[in-house]
Amino acid sequence: MTKKKELQVRAIKNGTVIDHIPAELLFKVINMLELDKCPTAVTIGSNYRSDMxxxxxxxxxxxxxxADDEINKISLIAPNAKLNIIRDYQVIEKRVVEVPNKVEGIVKCMNPKCITNVEDVFTKFKVMSKSPITLKCHYCEKIxxxxNIRIK
Structure with a gap:
């Protein structure tokens, strides 16, 4: 007898599905993307079983x-997340988010004395390691x- 596959979350016609978010980081992703302000339907599922x-x-x-900067933000919180782009109920594209080599304008430097925290200066970081994620500030060189990553 074959086991019937059942959808646990309703399908969407057009939009994006962010999957494989570690359960403990789900609400951090939601807050960072400001989904509480999203004018369209948002479905959130937590604590689904995952082999990975x-x-x-x-x-x-x-x-x-x-947009790419939003995907970069997701990658800094949930670097193994997957994006499924949906059009007319079909997955037209699957993307694995990837931590970029440079992070600009989206992360706050953790050094309170860094010029980016004192003046209105665009933040820039070099990604020193992608797993675990380690960033080096372009200005003060603080790691x-x-x-300790804080999204702006």
């Missing part, structure tokens, strides 16, 4: 397609590890 993560979160956003 143990427990995972999933977010479905109708009529939303992310920010994965646990």
């Amino acid at each position: 993560l143990g427990k995972k979160g999933i977010i479905k956003i109708s009529e939303k397609f992310f 920010t590890d994965e646990k």
Whole structure:
């Protein structure tokens, strides 16, 4: 007898699905993307069983397609997340988010004396390591590890 596959979350017609978010980071991703201000339907699932993560979160956003800087933000919080782009109920593109080599304008330097925290200066970081994520400030050279990343 074949086991019937059942959808746990309703399909969307057009939009983006962010899958494979570690369950403990789901609400951090939601807050960072400011999905509470999203004018279209947002479906959030937490603590789904995952062979890869143990427990995972999933977010479905109708009529939303992310720009590169938003994808970079996702990669800094959930570097193994997957994006599924949906058009007319079909997955037309699957993307694995990737931590970029440079991070500009989206992360706050953790050094309170850094010029970026004192004056209106665009932040720039070199990615020193992608796993675990480690960033080096272009200006003060302070190292920010994965646990201390603060999205602007």
